[in-house]
Amino acid sequence: PALPATVTxxxxxxxxxxxxxxxxxxxxxHPVTRVMREIEDIFLGLGFTIETGPEIETPYYxxxxxxxxxxxxxxxxxxTLYIDSKTLLRTHTSPVQIHAxxxxxxxxxxxxxxxxxxxxxxxxxxxxxFHQVEGLAVDTDINFAxxxxxxxxxxxxxxxxxxxxxxxPSFFPFTEPSGDVAISCTICDGQxxxxxxxxxxxxxxxxxxxxxxxLEHGGIDPRRYSGWAFGLGVERFAMMKYGINDxxxxxxxxxxxxxxx
Numbered sequence: 622p623a624l625p626a627t628v629t630x631x632x633x634x635x636x637x638x639x640x641x642x643x644x645x646x647x648x649x650x651h652p653v654t655r656v657m658r659e660i661e662d663i664f665l666g667l668g669f670t671i672e673t674g675p676e677i678e679t680p681y682y683x684x685x686x687x688x689x690x691x692x693x694x695x696x697x698x699x700x701t702l703y704i705d706s707k708t709l710l711r712t713h714t715s716p717v718q719i720h721a722x723x724x725x726x727x728x729x730x731x732x733x734x735x736x737x738x739x740x741x742x743x744x745x746x747x748x749x750x751f752h753q754v755e756g757l758a759v760d761t762d763i764n765f766a767x768x769x770x771x772x773x774x775x776x777x778x779x780x781x782x783x784x785x786x787x788x789x790p791s792f793f794p795f796t797e798p799s800g801d802v803a804i805s806c807t808i809c810d811g812q813x814x815x816x817x818x819x820x821x822x823x824x825x826x827x828x829x830x831x832x833x834x835x836l837e838h839g840g841i842d843p844r845r846y847s848g849w850a851f852g853l854g855v856e857r858f859a860m861m862k863y864g865i866n867d868x869x870x871x872x873x874x875x876x877x878x879x880x881x882x
Contacts, residue, residue: 652882653752653871656859657734660754663778664732667771669756672731674717676738677708682716686838688794702738702749710738713852714755715795721757722839727846728760734855745867752855759831759841759848765798768828768849776804776825779858785811787822796829796850807861823861826853 650658661671683689684696694700695712702710717733733755741747758767773786785805793799803822805811811821828851833843841848856868863882865871870878 649879649882651871651879652859652863652865653855655882656862657752657754657855659779660775660853660855660858661732661734663775664756667730667774669730669732669758672717672721672733673735674711674714674720674733676711676736677704678711678716679708682719683709683711683713686719686835687715688832688834690794693794698740700740702740712739713737714753715850715852718755718757718850719835719839722759722836722841727841727848729848730758730760732756743869745869748856748868748872750872751868753852754855755850755852757831757848757850759836759846761846763847763849765800765830765849768830768851772802772826772828772851776802780804780807780862783810788828789824791827791829793827793829795832795835797832799827799829802826802828802851825857825861826851828852 665671680696683701684691684693689695701712704710714733714735714737717735718731721729721731721733733753735753736750737753738750741749743749758771769786769788776784776786783805784807787803787805788800789803791799791801801824803824806814806817806821806823808814808816809821813819813821817823829849831848831850836843836846836848856871859865859871860868
């Protein structure tokens with residue numbers, strides 16, 4: 622609806638009520654928020670629920686419960702932002718999975734969106750604060766094929782039906798087996814270009830079957846239940862979707878940039 626007219630006083634002292642007022646410029650949804658909501662909507666449509674957790678965590682939930690040993694370099698203070706010896710800013714949203722397993726038990730189908738923090742030097746592809754969405758499915762009789770089918774469906778819903786997915790072996794302490802997920806390059810359609818380094822593929826997320834030790838930390842019997850998980854960076858997905866080449870643009874509050882969305 623139109624804003625009310627500005628009330629002005631004419632020279633003879635009467636008010637000119639029909640005079641149009643000054644319209645306020647309308648804002649728009651931030652591209653990171655827009656992409657986060659789109660990802661959430663896809664998984665909500667698959668029957669997942671949204672779970673959130675604290676951004677200030679303990680080393681137990683951020684590392685120990687996820688099979689990350691004390692000798693792991695991710696626990697050093699040049700990678701993790703510690704508040705004190707017992708608290709830190711979470712480096713991923715994976716701790717939410719442990720909280721959720723302890724709270725709800727199994728079966729469990731959740732996604733965990735939220736902010737993460739790492740001691741990175743800001744550049745075009747790194748930021749001290751960024752957003753992640755992690756997913757977790759725990760149930761009887763689920764396997765890697767279910768994970769692949771789910772992520773292939775998600776990629777096609779987000780990037781378009783022509784997108785192809787590929788899975789490569791990888792390693793994460795909290796999953797076994799683990800994999801990296803790549804999609805056919807959105808720029809060259811998988812033919813090879815500068816963006817995909819002539820490979821035709823763009824790596825977009827990590828995934829794997831939840832390690833039995835992680836299930837045990839969550840209070841779930843790994844002999845009865847199995848689970849799979851994945852994690853993706855929201856800013857990276859936004860950069861790919863909108864053709865943005867510098868992650869720092871998301872936090873610089875440049876109106877010229879934000880007005881495009």
